[in-house]
Amino acid sequence: MGSHNSNNNPQILPKFNPLDPEQFRTQAHQMVDFIADYYKNIETYPVLSQVEPGYLRTQLPQNAPNRPESFEAIMKDVHNHIVPGMTHWLSPNFFAFFPATVSSAAFLGEMLCNCFNSVGFNWLASPAMTELEMIVMDWLANMLKLPKAFMFSGTGGGVLQSTTSEAILCTLIAARDRKLDNIGVDNIGKLVVYGSDQTHSTYTKACKVAGIFPCNIRAVPTSIESDFALSPSVLHEIIEADVAAGLVPLFLCATIGTTSTTAVDPLSQLGQLAEEFNIWFHVDAAYGGSACICPEFRQYLDGIERANSLSLSPHKWLLSYLDCCCMWVREPNVLVKALSTNPEYLRNKRSEYDSVVDYKDWQIGTGRKFKSLRLWIVMRSYGVANLQSHIRSDVRMAKMFEGFVRSDPMFDVVVPRHFSLVCFQFNPNKEHEPGYTEFLNKKLLDSVNSTGRIYMAHTIVGGIYMLRFAVGATFTEDRHIISAWKLIKESAKALLKKSVLTKKY
Numbered sequence: 001m002g003s004h005n006s007n008n009n010p011q012i013l014p015k016f017n018p019l020d021p022e023q024f025r026t027q028a029h030q031m032v033d034f035i036a037d038y039y040k041n042i043e044t045y046p047v048l049s050q051v052e053p054g055y056l057r058t059q060l061p062q063n064a065p066n067r068p069e070s071f072e073a074i075m076k077d078v079h080n081h082i083v084p085g086m087t088h089w090l091s092p093n094f095f096a097f098f099p100a101t102v103s104s105a106a107f108l109g110e111m112l113c114n115c116f117n118s119v120g121f122n123w124l125a126s127p128a129m130t131e132l133e134m135i136v137m138d139w140l141a142n143m144l145k146l147p148k149a150f151m152f153s154g155t156g157g158g159v160l161q162s163t164t165s166e167a168i169l170c171t172l173i174a175a176r177d178r179k180l181d182n183i184g185v186d187n188i189g190k191l192v193v194y195g196s197d198q199t200h201s202t203y204t205k206a207c208k209v210a211g212i213f214p215c216n217i218r219a220v221p222t223s224i225e226s227d228f229a230l231s232p233s234v235l236h237e238i239i240e241a242d243v244a245a246g247l248v249p250l251f252l253c254a255t256i257g258t259t260s261t262t263a264v265d266p267l268s269q270l271g272q273l274a275e276e277f278n279i280w281f282h283v284d285a286a287y288g289g290s291a292c293i294c295p296e297f298r299q300y301l302d303g304i305e306r307a308n309s310l311s312l313s314p315h316k317w318l319l320s321y322l323d324c325c326c327m328w329v330r331e332p333n334v335l336v337k338a339l340s341t342n343p344e345y346l347r348n349k350r351s352e353y354d355s356v357v358d359y360k361d362w363q364i365g366t367g368r369k370f371k372s373l374r375l376w377i378v379m380r381s382y383g384v385a386n387l388q389s390h391i392r393s394d395v396r397m398a399k400m401f402e403g404f405v406r407s408d409p410m411f412d413v414v415v416p417r418h419f420s421l422v423c424f425q426f427n428p429n430k431e432h433e434p435g436y437t438e439f440l441n442k443k444l445l446d447s448v449n450s451t452g453r454i455y456m457a458h459t460i461v462g463g464i465y466m467l468r469f470a471v472g473a474t475f476t477e478d479r480h481i482i483s484a485w486k487l488i489k490e491s492a493k494a495l496l497k498k499s500v501l502t503k504k505y
Contacts, residue, residue, distance in 0.1 A: 013067070027071050034075065035107075038083075039090070042475065046452025047091045049084070056085055087455070092475035095484065096457035098259070098287045098421075099472035103319035105381035109374035110321055119367045123356035124348045126370070130357055133160055133372035140314075140326060140375070143293045143384055147305045150328040152357075158328040159362040160371045164286045166364060167311035167327040168253065169206040170339060174329075175251050175280035175308070176210055177338040183248060192216040192242050193251040196230040196265065198258040198461065200284060207251075216247065224462050227415055228261050230254060232269035239277055249277045254307075256300050257288025260459040260468070261415045261423050264288065264300050271306025283310045286325070290317035291395070291419055294388045300418075317394075317472060318387060320374050336361045394420040397481050398471040404485045410492060414464060420471040423459070426492050438465035440495065447491040454484045 017023075059081045089100050120129035137158030138151045148154030161167045172193070180188060193212050195203050197219045207217050220235050222228040239249050252274050254265035267283060274281035283289075283304060289312030291297040304310060311327040314320040329335050340361035342351075350356045360366045379387075398420035405411045410428040417423075426444045427437055445458055445467060457468045471481065 030071065030075070034078075039475070042088055042091050043093065045083070045086070045088050045091065047088050047093050047455040048449050048452060049087045050452065051085045056081060090473060090475065091455075092473050092477060092480045093454040093484065094473045094476075095469045095471065096455045097468075098316050098470055099474070100315055100322050101317055101319045101472065102321050102474050103378060103382070105378045106319055106321045106374045109377040112377075113370040113373045116370055118370045120370060121360035121366045121368060122346060122348070122358035123350055129370045129372070130359060132370075132376055133359065134158075134357060136160075136372045136375045136379070137326060137328065139379060141328060144289070144301065145292075145298060146301075146310070146328065149305070149330050150310065156328060156330045157332045157357070158326055159359055160368075160375075161311070161325040161327050161363060162323040163202075163325050164200065164284060164311055164313060165202040165206055167309075167325050168203060168282065168284065169209055170327065170335065170363060171280065171282050171309040171311075171329065172206055172210040172212075172251055174335045174338040176212075178280075178334055179248065179250055187248065189213055189216075190246065190248045191250040192218060192247045193253070194218045194220060194235060194239070194249070194279070195253040196220045196222050196228075196255070196258075198222055198228050198230075198260055198263055199253055199255055200259055200286070203253050203284075212250075218242075222263070222462070224415070224464070228258065228263040228461055230265040230270065232266060232273055235270070236273055239273065239279075243277070249279045251280045251282065253282050253284055255288075256283060256285035256292075257419055259287070260461045261466075262288060262418045262421045263415070264418055267301070267303030268306065269303075271303050274308075275306060280309070281307045283307045285310060285312040287313070287316050288419055290314060291391050293384065294391055297391075297419075314375060314378075317391060318375075318378065319382070319390065319474065320378055324371055324374060332362070339363065341366070394472045394476075397476065397478060398422055398469075400478065401469055401471065401481050401485060408489070414466045415461075422469045422471075423461075423466045424469065425464075425466050426495075428492075428496060434463070434465075441465055441467055443495055444488070444492055447495065448488055451487065451491075453487055 060077070088094060090102060118126040118129045120126040123130045134152045134157065137160070138153050141151045141158060150156040150158065152158070161170065176188070176191065179191060183190070188211055191212055193207050193216065195218070199219065204217055204219075208214060218238055220230055220238060222230060242249060252270060254267055254270050256264050271281055273279070285292070285301070288297075288300060289310070292301045308331070309327065309329045311325055313325045315322045315324040351358050359368060398417060402413060402417050402422045405413050405422065405424045410426060412425045412427045414423045414425055425437060426441050428440070432440075441458070442465070445456060449455055459466060459468055469484070
């Protein structure tokens with residue numbers, strides 16, 4: 001990085017112009033070239049970063065530069081110091097987590113979003129921004145065949161949040177306030193919320209932020225016998241026990257595609273329970289929901305008509321870049337009542353007469369980006385047919401990997417594959433105790449990831465340690481799946497030859 005000039009004489013500085021259109025044109029072209037080259041050569045980088053904690057602080061100065069530095073100097077530091085510290089989520093050999101999918105269309109949409117830089121807290125602040133978001137949310141709702149009760153063209157509506165965490169928190173607050181209106185705010189300590197032990201960890205965090213007592217957050221145990229889906233009968237017993245104890249059931253979060261194993265909770269039965277006990281029923285379809293635009297996966301949304309709200313994240317599987325979480329609600333007025341703010345400086349005739357949607361009242365914050373541009377351009381550029389094809393391609397590749405695992409007696413598929421995640425174990429001797437099998441799989445995971453050629457992750461569900469192979473990065477092709485399996489098998493065979501297998505773990 002260039003040295004910093006400490007001369008503070010302002011007369012030497014040229015006129016400051018932070019956005020010169022012609023300079024922007026030149027630098028933006030250079031940046032696009034860098035990005036295109038990065039995507040083109042992404043396979044040359046180790047998928048998992050090889051740096052040690054604190055590496056960057058030793059490479060960069062302690063303070064920001066007093067004088068401007070050239071664009072070339074900045075990009076040199078990106079090459080030399082930033083890229084080596086990146087774990088490359090867009091690598092076709094990234095199989096660790098659900099992917100953050102990308103596309104040319106979404107990138108262009110983000111560029112346009114940044115171009116306008118609208119802060120669309122209400123309709124008047126940017127009418128096109130509000131109305132396009134409403135249209136796009138109805139488009140996607142139609143692609144998912146959601147009931148009209150979730151659409152602006154019906155009686156509901158949708159909003160783009162940043163993450164599932166925000167979507168869950170917003171619906172929790174709406175449910176909480178509606179319930180407290182009936183039982184009194186002094187009874188907040190009686191409110192109970194429900195999920196499974198496979199519900200995303202962000203759920204517990206959101207519940208705490210919403211003021212739910214930690215002792216009233218129920219994580220219903222799941223089992224391998226039900227493929228780790230939430231059991232309606234077990235949940236029913238727990239709710240009845242809570243009611244008998246004088247507690248007030250508030251909120252139930254079901255999942256379509258849990259993070260660990262992509263388990264799918266039975267929406268119809270859970271929805272009936274929610275109706276019986278007057279519980280707000282939210283469906284977290286962050287990952288699996290996108291697949292439901294394909295008719296063969298739409299069954300997983302059966303029962304959604306019983307839900308109060310639904311969220312899914314197109315950035316996981318619909319090529320839209322981070323961050324993008326769609327949230328629909330059946331009763332927008334309940335959400336708006338809980339989250340609305342109306343300071344004098346934002347008052348206007350359109351909002352006063354409830355003739356428009358003000359999205360500031362559908363979210364935690366006030367300001368918001370024009371994120372619907374990304375989804376709009378993705379949908380228009382590719383069409384529903386290509387988005388379906390993209391999802392089916394990922395599922396097909398995951399099925400291919402699953403076939404490799406099943407064909408090798410040294411490996412086991414641990415849970416059924418619903419989408420494009422395969423959960424498996426290296427298990428060369430079925431008579432080994434579980435602790436030893438876990439030891440072997442940890443060694444295998446470390447061996448594979450240390451090569452930098454692929455990146456996988458693990459989970460523990462029901463006491464079972466398993467490896468996760470998540471297919472879905474935009475650049476992934478069949479050859480990457482084949483190469484990954486070859487590496488996994490080679491690493492497993494190398495482990496078998498090592499004395500580590502005969503040592504006490």
